[in-house]
Amino acid sequence: MSQNTRKIYTVSELTSEIKTLLEESFPFVWISGEISNLSTPVSGHFYFTLKDENAQIRAVMFRGQNKKLKFIFEDGLSIIGLGRINLYEPRGNYQIIFEYLEPKGIGALQLGFEKLKKRLSEEGLFDDKYKSPLPFLPNKICIITSPTGAVIHDIIDIIHRRFYNIPIEIIPVKVQGDGAIQEIVSAFDMINTLADSKKSADVVVLARGGGSIEDLAAFNSEEVARAIFASKIPVISAIGHETDYTISDFVADLRAPTPSAAAELIVPLKNELKNRCDELFKYLIARIYNNIEKLNSILNGISNRLVDPRKNIQDFRLKIDDYTDRLIKAKYNILDKWRAQLIWMSRSLYANSPYKHTNNLNIILKQLNGNLLSSIGIYLQNMRSMTIVLASRLNDLSPIAILDRGYSITRTIPDAVVVRDPKMVKIGQDLEVMIAKGSLICRVEGKS
Amino acid sequence: MAKISFEKSLKQLEQIVQELESGNLPLEKAMQKFEEGVKLSKFCSEKLDETEKKISVLLRDNKGDITEEPFMPENETEDD
Amino acid sequence: MAKISFEKSLKQLEQIVQELESGNLPLEKAMQKFEEGVKLSKFCSEKLDETEKKISVLLRDNKGDITEEPFMPENETEDD
Amino acid sequence: MAKISFEKSLKQLEQIVQELESGNLPLEKAMQKFEEGVKLSKFCSEKLDETEKKISVLLRDNKGDITEEPFMPENETEDD
Amino acid sequence: MAKISFEKSLKQLEQIVQELESGNLPLEKAMQKFEEGVKLSKFCSEKLDETEKKISVLLRDNKGDITEEPFMPENETEDD
Amino acid sequence: MAKISFEKSLKQLEQIVQELESGNLPLEKAMQKFEEGVKLSKFCSEKLDETEKKISVLLRDNKGDITEEPFMPENETEDD
Amino acid sequence: MAKISFEKSLKQLEQIVQELESGNLPLEKAMQKFEEGVKLSKFCSEKLDETEKKISVLLRDNKGDITEEPFMPENETEDD
Numbered sequence: 001m002s003q004n005t006r007k008i009y010t011v012s013e014l015t016s017e018i019k020t021l022l023e024e025s026f027p028f029v030w031i032s033g034e035i036s037n038l039s040t041p042v043s044g045h046f047y048f049t050l051k052d053e054n055a056q057i058r059a060v061m062f063r064g065q066n067k068k069l070k071f072i073f074e075d076g077l078s079i080i081g082l083g084r085i086n087l088y089e090p091r092g093n094y095q096i097i098f099e100y101l102e103p104k105g106i107g108a109l110q111l112g113f114e115k116l117k118k119r120l121s122e123e124g125l126f127d128d129k130y131k132s133p134l135p136f137l138p139n140k141i142c143i144i145t146s147p148t149g150a151v152i153h154d155i156i157d158i159i160h161r162r163f164y165n166i167p168i169e170i171i172p173v174k175v176q177g178d179g180a181i182q183e184i185v186s187a188f189d190m191i192n193t194l195a196d197s198k199k200s201a202d203v204v205v206l207a208r209g210g211g212s213i214e215d216l217a218a219f220n221s222e223e224v225a226r227a228i229f230a231s232k233i234p235v236i237s238a239i240g241h242e243t244d245y246t247i248s249d250f251v252a253d254l255r256a257p258t259p260s261a262a263a264e265l266i267v268p269l270k271n272e273l274k275n276r277c278d279e280l281f282k283y284l285i286a287r288i289y290n291n292i293e294k295l296n297s298i299l300n301g302i303s304n305r306l307v308d309p310r311k312n313i314q315d316f317r318l319k320i321d322d323y324t325d326r327l328i329k330a331k332y333n334i335l336d337k338w339r340a341q342l343i344w345m346s347r348s349l350y351a352n353s354p355y356k357h358t359n360n361l362n363i364i365l366k367q368l369n370g371n372l373l374s375s376i377g378i379y380l381q382n383m384r385s386m387t388i389v390l391a392s393r394l395n396d397l398s399p400i401a402i403l404d405r406g407y408s409i410t411r412t413i414p415d416a417v418v419v420r421d422p423k424m425v426k427i428g429q430d431l432e433v434m435i436a437k438g439s440l441i442c443r444v445e446g447k448s
Numbered sequence: 449m450a451k452i453s454f455e456k457s458l459k460q461l462e463q464i465v466q467e468l469e470s471g472n473l474p475l476e477k478a479m480q481k482f483e484e485g486v487k488l489s490k491f492c493s494e495k496l497d498e499t500e501k502k503i504s505v506l507l508r509d510n511k512g513d514i515t516e517e518p519f520m521p522e523n524e525t526e527d528d
Numbered sequence: 529m530a531k532i533s534f535e536k537s538l539k540q541l542e543q544i545v546q547e548l549e550s551g552n553l554p555l556e557k558a559m560q561k562f563e564e565g566v567k568l569s570k571f572c573s574e575k576l577d578e579t580e581k582k583i584s585v586l587l588r589d590n591k592g593d594i595t596e597e598p599f600m601p602e603n604e605t606e607d608d
Numbered sequence: 609m610a611k612i613s614f615e616k617s618l619k620q621l622e623q624i625v626q627e628l629e630s631g632n633l634p635l636e637k638a639m640q641k642f643e644e645g646v647k648l649s650k651f652c653s654e655k656l657d658e659t660e661k662k663i664s665v666l667l668r669d670n671k672g673d674i675t676e677e678p679f680m681p682e683n684e685t686e687d688d
Numbered sequence: 689m690a691k692i693s694f695e696k697s698l699k700q701l702e703q704i705v706q707e708l709e710s711g712n713l714p715l716e717k718a719m720q721k722f723e724e725g726v727k728l729s730k731f732c733s734e735k736l737d738e739t740e741k742k743i744s745v746l747l748r749d750n751k752g753d754i755t756e757e758p759f760m761p762e763n764e765t766e767d768d
Numbered sequence: 769m770a771k772i773s774f775e776k777s778l779k780q781l782e783q784i785v786q787e788l789e790s791g792n793l794p795l796e797k798a799m800q801k802f803e804e805g806v807k808l809s810k811f812c813s814e815k816l817d818e819t820e821k822k823i824s825v826l827l828r829d830n831k832g833d834i835t836e837e838p839f840m841p842e843n844e845t846e847d848d
Numbered sequence: 849m850a851k852i853s854f855e856k857s858l859k860q861l862e863q864i865v866q867e868l869e870s871g872n873l874p875l876e877k878a879m880q881k882f883e884e885g886v887k888l889s890k891f892c893s894e895k896l897d898e899t900e901k902k903i904s905v906l907l908r909d910n911k912g913d914i915t916e917e918p919f920m921p922e923n924e925t926e927d928d
Contacts, residue, residue, distance in 0.1 A: 136455035139499065147505070147519075156503065167502045170519055190506055190514050273458075274496055280461045281489040287468035288482040288583060294471050296576050299538060303569040305545045308663045309558040313656045316555065316618070320652050323621045327645045330628035331743060334638045337631065338694065339736050345701050346729040352708035353823050354718040358816045361715060361778070365812045368781045372805045375788035376903060379798050382791060383854070384896050390861045391889035397868035399878040409875070418875055475534040479579055486586050555614040559659050566666050635694040639739050646746050715774045719819055726826050795854040799899055806910050 012089070019087035022094060026085040028245065030114070031096060032104060033057070035077045046073060050096070058095035059083070068212065071103050078104035082243070099243040100213065113213075113220055117247060120222070125229050126250045132234040134254060135202045137268055140167045142201035142233070144187040147172035151209045151259045155238075158263035163270040169201055175208040180218035188227035195232035203266050204233050206248060207259040210241035219246035228252055238262030403436040410434075413441070422447040454495045461488040534575045541568040614655045621648040694735045701728040774815045781808040854895045861888040 009017075033050035040046055044063035049056050061081075066073065083098035120126065141159060145152050147170060159166060171190060173183035184206070194200045206228065208219065218224055219239050228235050228251040237252035238259040249255040256262030400409065410419040411432045419425055425444050433440040452460075464485040468478060503519040532540075544565040547553060553561060612620075624645040628638060692700075704725040707713060713721060772780075784805040788798060864885035868878060 136453065137495070142506075160501070165497065165499050165501045167499050167504075168519075169504045169506050169516070171506045186508070190508065193514065194506075270496060273454075274493075276458065277461075277489060277492045277496065280458070280465055281486075281493075283465045284461070284468065284482060284485040284489060285583075285587065287465055288478060288485075289580075291468060291471055291473065291475070291478045292576055292580055292583075295475055295534070295538070295572075299541075299569065299572045299576065302538065302542050302545055303573075305549065306541070306562070306565045306569060307548060308562055308667065309548070309555065310660060310663055312551075312555065312558065313660055316614075316652070316656055319618065320621070320649055320656070323618075323625050323645075324649045326625045327621070327628060327642065327649065328743075328747070330625060330631070331638070331642045334628065334631060334633070334635065335736060335740060335743075338635055338698070338732075342698060342701075342729065342732045342736065345698065345705060346733075348705040349701065349708070349722070349725040349729060350827060352705060352722075353827065354708075354715060354722050354819060355823055356711065357713075357715050357718050358820045358823070361774070361812070362816055364778065365781075365809060365816065368778070368785055369809050371785040372781065372788065372802065372809060373907075375785050376798065376802045376805075379788055379791055379793070379795075380896060380900060380903075383795060383858075384893075386858060387861075387889065387892040387896060390858065390865055391886075391893070393865045394861065394868070394882065394885040394889055397865060397878075397885075398882050399868075399875050400882075475575065475579060479582065482583065483586060555655070555659060559662065562663065563666060635735070635739065639742065642743065643746060715815070715819060719822065722823070723826060795895065795899060799902065802903065803906060806906055810910055 015087070015089050015092055019089060022085050022087050028082055028084050028099075028243070029096070030080065030082050031057075032078065032080045035073070035079060036075050038073070038075050048075075050079075058093060059098060060086075060095055061098040061101060065099055065101075069101060070212075073101075080104050082245075102213070113247070116220065116222055116225075117250065120225055120247065120251070125225060130229070131253045134234050134236065134266055137163075137273065138166065138201070138203045138266060140169060140199070140201040141266060142169050142171060142191060142204045143207060144171045144173055144184060144191075144204060145207040145259070146175045149209060151207050154260050155205065155207060155263045158260055159267045162264065162267045165270075166267060174218075176211065176215050176218060181221045181223050184218060184224050185227040188231050192230065192232050200233070202233060204231060204235045205238055205256075205259070205262050205266065206235055206252065207238040207262060208240060209259070210244060216240055216244060216246050219248040221247070224248055225251045236262050236266055400434060403434060406436070408433050408435045410442075452491070454492055457488045457492050457495070461485055461492065464488070532571075534572055537568045537572050537575070541565055541572065544568065612651075614652060617648050617652050617655070621645055621652065624648065692731075694732055697728045697732050697735070701725055701732065704728070772811075774812060777808045777812050777815070781805055781812065784808070852891075854892055857888045857891050857895070861885055861892065864888065 031050065033052050033056075036049045036051055036056075038046060038048040044066070046059075046061040046066050048059050050059045051057070061069075079101050080103075081096075081098045081101035083096040083100075085094060086097045087094040124130070143152065143155055145155070152170065156168060159168060171187040173187050174180040175184075188204075191201070191204055206219075208216070213220075216239060219237075225247045228237070228248055234253040235251075236254040236256055237246070237249045238256040238261065239246050239248055240258075242257040254265065256265050403409070411417060411434065412419060412425070413430050413432050416432070417424070419431060425431065425447070427444050427446060429444045431442050431444060433442050464481050467473060467481055468485070473481060504516045505519045507515050507517065509515050544561045547561055548558060548565070624641050627633060627641055628645070633641060704721050707721055708718060708725070784801045787793060787801055788805070793801060864881045867873060867881055868885070873881060
């Protein structure tokens with residue numbers, strides 16, 4: 001074993017574990033033996049050794065218990081007792097602390113107890129399966145006990161302190177002595193009779209204060225045990241002191257160490273319940289509002305994310321504007337282009353207007369005009385020169401040209417016959433004499 | 449509901465509170481649970497105050513019938 | 529719409545929000561989804577209001593039956 | 609035109625713009641396309657206005673249920 | 689002439705210009721062609737004017753929906 | 769004479785000139801031809817004048833529609 | 849004599865000149881022929897004058913259309 005895995009106890013630890021082991025294994029034991037080495041210090045407690053042939057065990061009986069002993073306690077006495085194992089840690093001793101002791105001779109009662117316990121146990125009366133649960137909050141509590149004495153008052157006080165308004169019914173019985181068993185059995189009879197009625201209690205407390213084993217005899221009786229077993233209502237036993245165990249305790253559905261403890265066991269604190277109720281109600285409201293709030297915040301979270309499409313719309317608007325701009329630009333571009341082309345074409349058209357033709361044709365026409373004029377001019381000139389030449393030649397051939405040289409021509413008047421022979425004329429006849437620079441009218445005077 | 453015990457009601461109420469605490473219930477279910485819880489809470493509350501403070505003594509009379517009479521605590525204090 | 533539960537509506541609303549967030553919906557579709565979303569949101573909101581009102585009514589109706597001041601143990605002890 | 613979706617119209621507008629920008633269309637065709645483009649632009653614009661108005665109405669009607677001013681372009685607030 | 693397209697007219701005009709430029713036409717023919725050319729030029733010009741006017745009207749009718757002065761950023765700012 | 773084309777007239781005129789230049793014509797004939805020539809010349813001259821006037825009118829009438837400033841966005845805005 | 853053409857007259861004149869040049873004519877005949885010749889010469893001359901006048905009138909009537917300078921055959925002959 002390595003150092004790491006080895007469990008090392010301290011003395012205290014080990015002792016403590018042994019103490020727990022011992023005390024839990026033997027809470028209460030009946031034991032018999034012989035008293036020896038008895039000592040009684042000033043405290044009044046009894047310290048002694050209990051032994052048999054082969055073993056011995058240290059034992060204590062405290063003053064509260066040993067005062068109740070009704071026999072002379074001395075060495076050599078054989079006894080039977082009920083005690084619990086105790087380990088006293090400072091010294092590492094174990095001992096048995098006795099609650100109850102009786103001389104071994106009187107052990108008949110104890111023997112009967114043990115016998116009955118064994119029989120009933122074998123019969124199954126103590127079996128867990130027959131144990132009914134106690135109501136959480138009883139509607140009504142039935143107490144079977146002596147109507148006198150502190151027990152009933154203690155129980156009622158505690159119940160009322162814990163839960164003010166729980167109804168209580170009491171079935172008064174004798175708890176010891178003659179008739180006790182019958183009364184208790186009768187009480188359970190009553191309970192069973194009423195069990196199905198509305199008024200029925202739903203838990204029974206069978207209670208008695210502490211006492212000697214003889215005082216508790218009724219609760220160790222078979223009759224009472226069977227009555228408890230037959231009860232239609234859950235029974236809690238609260239008999240004697242914490243250390244007093246009776247047959248009734250084993251049969252009962254629950255054993256309370258004391259009557260007061262029984263009251264505490266069966267009745268919850270009303271305040272606690274009420275607080276619990278109120279608390280739960282408060283939680284309930286808080287929770288439902290929390291739920292709603294949570295859902296609300298989830299809803300708000302989602303709803304806030306529900307962004308409306310207006311952002312998209314803005315984008316779309318920009319896009320449309322862009323397209324529209326470009327649309328219009330493109331349109332004007334097209335118009336510009338066509339207009340430029342048209343202008344160029346128109347300019348070409350005007351540049352090539354028939355002015356070009358008319359100008360040329362004008363020049364040609366002008367020339368032709370000139371030609372026309374000059375041709376007619378030349379023509380006429382020719383004609384005129386021909387005429388002039390002929391006229392000049394004619395002139396040169398004029399028969400009267402000789403006149404210039406002094407010749408004259410005489411002609412008759414008016415016949416204009418040229419006079420070549422004087423016979424042709426008569427004296428006194430007028431004649432025309434043509435001379436160079438005119439003509440003369442002459443009269444024939446004579447002939448020759 | 450009358451038959452349901454206080455304990456059971458309280459238990460149910462507790463369970464409802466726990467279910468609601470998880471926050472995982474659908475709204476309608478939660479609301480339904482809440483309603484049930486309110487009823488249970490009311491029932492429990494009423495249950496606590498339902499009964500009157502009363503102490504009685506059960507006796508058998510001469511004929512053997514069971515009778516009930518108020519408890520009159522005697523002043524005597526007996527030491528057991 | 530009345531029959532649709534709050535959770536289903538919330539689920540639908542969430543889905544719509546996601547679809548809208550994806551940004552892939554055409555305008556008409558987006559608009560339609562948005563409208564639906566607004567309606568669902570309103571429905572859910574009303575449903576919650578309604579539920580709260582219902583709770584108020586429930587609590588008012590049970591007032592008096594239940595302690596008005598559920599958490600005042602001091603006063604209670606005076607009653608005992 | 610009412611049945612054509614916004615996106616389709618926008619697409620058509622875009623196509624027309626591209627066709628016009630290519631500059632290869634005859635004048636009459638270009639004019640026709642341009643007119644169509646203007647109509648599409650107008651249609652899209654109106655569609656957006658309409659949608660926005662619808663949203664405003666939706667939000668106004670549901671005010672309080674949903675965040676009141678979920679989207680606040682500066683100009684819009686002047687319109688309100 | 690109304691049915692003849694702008695492009696066809698422009699084409700015809702171009703052809704006329706070429707014929708005139710060749711200089712081989714008799715006067716009357718040239719005059720006739722020139723006249724025709726002038727008419728075509730006028731027609732084209734009117735067609736362009738008409739188109740422009742049409743655009744203006746279209747844009748004015750759609751004013752507000754479409755940018756008001758798409759081609760004059762300087763003036764636009766003054767108008768606003 | 770109205771039906772005779774300008775070019776034909778010019779041709780005839782040319783022929784007359786040649787005939788006259790040949791000098792073989794009797795005077796009356798020459799005179800007749802000359803007269804004819806003058807008439808042809810006058811016809812041609814008038815035809816040219818007429819044509820030129822027509823061109824002027826055509827140019828004047830169409831001036832401004834085409835050449836001057838076909839596209840003036842600045843002026844347009846003044847019209848608006 | 850009015851009906852006789854310029855050319856015939858010129859021909860007769862030429863013939864008379866030739867007859868006279870032959871010198872075989874008796875005086876009376878010669879004188880007669882000569883006188884005839886003078887008449888013919890005069891006729892031709894007048895015919896030419898007449899024609900020139902006619903041209904002048906023609907040209908005057910067509911002044912501006914054909915040539916700016918009036919037809920002046922006299923001056924032209926002086927130059928020759």
